[in-house]
Amino acid sequence: MKRIFGNKWMYLGLVFLFLLPVQAFADAQPGDRFITLGEDLTEEQKNMLLSEMGADDHEEIITVSNEEEHKYLGNYISKRLIGTKALSSSSITLGEKASGLKVETKNITWVTKEMYVNALITAGVKDAEIYVTSPIPVSGTAALTGILKAYEVSSDQAIPEDVKQAANEEMVKTAKLGDEIGTEEATALMTKIKQEMVKNPPETEADLRALIESAAKELGITLNEEQIQSLLDLFNKLKELNIDWNQVGEQLNKAKEQLDAFLNSEEGQTFLQKLKEVFASLIDAIAALFKG
Template identity: 30%
Template sequence: MKRITIPILAILLVGLLLPTGFAADSNLVITYGETTYANNDYKSVVDAFFVNQANVDLNNVNSKVITADQVNQVSSGITGKSYSSNQILSSAFLDLKDNDNLEVSVDKSKITTITGNMYISALKSAGITSGHVYVTSPVSATGESALAGIMNSYEEVTDVKIPETVKEAANDEIYTQAEIVENSGVDADKLSKLVDDVKQEVSKGNVTDHGTIVNIINNYVQNNNINITNVDIENLANTIQQVQNVQGDVNHYKDQVGEFLNNGNSTGGFSLDSLFDWIKAFFNGN
């Protein structure tokens, strides 16, 4: 019953490793801004960046389009900004194969305001701690709208929905930092470090009081000679307070994603290790 030739076994293995139609790698996804996706020249520029930076074959990558309506669902409630369908340029590529840490590579020649550290800080606020994200645009863009696409990418890859409260908090963090950078001229990475350090202190002390958060920010600003206004400090306190208030939802999301990652990523529990264990057992007659 267990007699089987090596060639036949090889065919079986290929069938397991390469699904019918050479399906796209479920750990990889691109989200295109709808303006970029609708313009072949723009899309080619973005695709070239992802291929060169991530060394990836785009034929094996799933893709989605992020529309102005999707971005506006978030931004309108935070900044009042409303984007049209010809303004959604930023695009992102997610590679979730590396689960050890979170890394964001930003095309600094095109993304003018949001830095890699800003994305990392906001994504961590949403409970996202792993994967490599690449962000670019075919022409100059602030990069604010890319966060909606990035979080959509994580939902696509993991099949775990990020709570709306968490999305709003993370996006509010990005928009607030972008506004401060544009209005005050403060160094973007210094501001990002401020936000990250204050969030850590607030989380460690489980601080939810607005006045206490303002004091923590004030102390940080003074000790590090960061030149931002009192209005900026109030806005930062509001967004950090919002992040802290949704930690219950964040932790629930992290637990769901953790279960996904521990069960073999997006392969439904299947892994090469389990395959080779099966082969070994087969030849051992177990």
């Protein structure tokens, strides 16, 4: 485990909460829900997932094909990992303004909830509750395609192709980096880099490299040159997107307020107490090993 415990919970909490103000849902109303289903699901699997998501006859269902999945993922991961069947499915429920972005998953083995959140942020999705599922364990990389497709339907506006590509690339690169340095560490690093880009927007590639290296150092993460170059390529692309970074900073401050409110609440205090108990048990177990 890398040396990031002191800041880990704050950064992971921010990952769940902070939002990029790119584009709001235009026509749909809070509470409206859209469901995506993989095109290659059997009828039995479709019915099982619809039941799992509590769908009714009035909700709009959007179909996602394996061809669409390969279109947005083919440049970043192997065809084997994408697979030959579209199975990943999801629901997206629109929330009230400034309610935040929340993601839950089931049968997703590689892409974490935090990674979805960061990628969706890049694509401009906000104020929604998202559920990602599959009838069998899958990597989860293909699910983002369906979520973004549902977003386009709900907003009645197309997400630019370069934004979709950037969101998918960010998700995959974060997952790959997580395999190398730790999932929580990779997610925290991506969040930290975005925070620093808000505070001090890099003007040159040298500035961006320094920002990435500084963020990693602050989190106690050691990156090799290949990893740094991968992040440089990604964030250079993000710099070119139409993102109001000043507004991002305001959203980050709001996210911190929400996190502080949670930690000071009864639920948050219970969470912290459970965390203390876990580490106390771990210390006792280690001590018992030495006594033996």
